Amino acid sequence: MNTAFLLICAMCLDAVLGEPEWLWSRVRHPAVMIGNLIGWLDKRLNRNAQRRLKGVVVVMLLVVGSLIIGCVLSLLGPVIEIIICAILLAQKSLVTHVRDVGDGLRISLAEGRAKVAMIVSRDTRDMTEAQVARSAIESAAENLSDGIIAPAFWFLVAGLPGLLVYKAINTADSMIGYRTEKYREFGWAAARLDDVLNLIPARLTCAMIVLLSGQWARWPEMVTDARRHISPNAGWPEAAMAKALNVALAGPRSYDGKVRDLAWVNGDAPREIGAPEVFRACRMLWAVWGLALGLLSVWVGVSFNL
Known part of the structure; x- marks a missing residue:
């Protein structure tokens, strides 16, 4: 069966059902299982000498294991x-979590901080309303790329094996791909492979946001902003989202009590933002989803007529 058609069905199923609590409260989510495996490997291998080599071995195990499992599951049918x-x-x-931040800000700043703490790793206790809103929008842009467009892209390219490889490596990057003393060597391979796997999807996400917002004339500015970002990929969807919403993103933020003076994205735009901008970001998430669905539908139509 046409892989694009399968992807359309999966996207619609996810949009309708999302993450049903009644199901995942009873059985383990596959992403949780992957995370548990990575955590187990981290505890047993991330110590003593040759940590980078051990990290490479972990990535190889994840890739090979995901390919095998993906191939077996593919045999079970569409x-x-x-x-x-x-x-x-x-x-x-994703839309639910981001919208919750906007709803929280409408109630109180404290509620907004509590909601955004569920989707970002930075310090939230002393955030202003604008910082809460920016954090939610940045999370929306980044996760649009690596939580939706990238897995869809790799499923389209390589079916379930490709999707599972991507999810395994992306999960590994989120757990061990940090530039800290503990993970700088052990997480090196996971972080680098995740960068490679997200190279095309991040720029594709950026292009889709630009197409929907009509900001093509400002593409050179987005490229400049994206290249200033600490991530080689996350800056692309963030730069596009910032232009689309006409807001400033990124800038200084605190991690573990230490302030990092990061570059602004679209820094000349308004910085004092709040719940309305968060809700506009949610609408953009659905707009990109709709565009992706439309493009896939055209692909399927053309394929069936060939």
Whole structure:
């Protein structure tokens, strides 16, 4: 069956059902299982000498294991492929979490801080309203790329094996791909491979946001902002989202009590933002989802007519 058609079905299933609590409160989510495995490998291998080599071995195990599992699951038929793909996409849950931040800010700053703390790793206790809103929008832009467009892209390219490899490496990067003393060597391979796997999806996400917002004339500015970002990929969707919403993103933020003076994205735009801008970001998330669905539908239509 056409992979693009399977992806359309999976995207629609995810958009309708999202992450049903009744299910994942009873069984382990595949992403949780992957995370548990990575945590187990981290505890046993991330010590003593040759940590970089051990990290490379972990990545190889994740890639090979994901390819094998993906190939086996693919043999079970298109219905299973659609269900697993839907489970590993995150459109509805992403929009829900980001919208919760906007709803929280409408109630109080404290509620907004509590909600944004669920989706970002930075310090939230002393955030202003604008910082809460910026954090939510940045998370929306980055996760649009690596939680929706990237897994969809790799499923389209390589089916379930490609999707599972991407999710495994992306999860590994989120757990061990830090430039800290503990993970600088052990997480090196996971971080570098994640950069490679997100290279095309991040720029594709950026282009889709630009297409929807009509900001093509400002593309050179987005490229400049994206290259200033600490991540080689996350800066692209963030730069596009900042232009689309006409807001400033990034800038100084605190991690573990230490302030990092990061470059602004679209720094000349308004910085004092709040719940309305968060809700506009949610609408952009659905707009990109709709554009992706439309492009896939055209692809399927053309394929069936060939």
